[in-house]
Amino acid sequence: MTEITTLNLQRVLNDLFEKGTAYHTLRGIHNAAKMIFNYAKEVGVIGVNPVEAVFVPKKKLTLEETNGEDVSKLYLETDELKVFLNTVDAHRNIMNRTLIYTIAFTGMRPGEAIALKYEDIDLEKKSIRINKTTYAKKSLRGDFDLTPPKTISSIRTVDIDDIIVEKLKELFHYRVIREWIVSDYVFGNIDGIPPTVKSLNQTVRRLGEKTL
Incomplete structure (x- = not known):
């Protein structure tokens, strides 16, 4: 967990987005990851929650x-x-x-x-x-x-x-x-x-x- 970075997490969401994963599913994944890393921060496993700077990608319409x-x-x-x-x-x-x-x-x-x-x-x-x-x-x-x-x-x-x-x-x-x-x-x-x-x-x- 200490080796996971914001870039790692962003790449995961971007990859799921490119594969057609629904936006609300991505939001759910983002929220779940945020809670997990928040807990890790609270108990002292990590100093910074890497999910804080991760955004959920959305389709850009023409x-x-x-x-x-x-x-x-x-x-x-x-x-x-x-x-x-x-x-x-x-x-x-x-x-x-x-x-x-x-x-x-x-x-x-x-x-x-x-x-x-x-x-x-x-x-x-x-x-x-x-x-x-x-x-x-x-x-x-x-x-x-x-x-x-x-x-x-x-x-x-x-x-x-x-x-x-x-x-x-x-x-x-x-x-x-x-x-x-x-x-x-x-x-x-x-x-x-x-x-x-x-x-x-x-x-x-x-x-x-x-x-x-």
């Missing part, structure tokens, strides 16, 4: 493939994501910033993120339980139902990085000091109501255009 696609389905390369997130950092709405970061770092669907409630998040264990999504009726804020994900396999718990933990804490603190309306929803805005997937997609598009 313009033809993305034509007409919903922005939530588009994948960005690592460098492109960094540029995009720099633009997100300058966005004035802290709720939107935190929501976009959470989606980008966890791979969850926009509807799943919007449906998150405080009870779904464990900042101590650094995990998020995903067991529902939103079903919008008329694309109006607040006019939605909470429904189970499309498949049983979509019900899952994902690990979150320290950066997401800190951004969530910042959002929660901001909500209190600004006296926003109390809401069960993690991404409830000043009035306690979360955005629609449509409005989130529009925000992402506008931010994306600024990076061109």
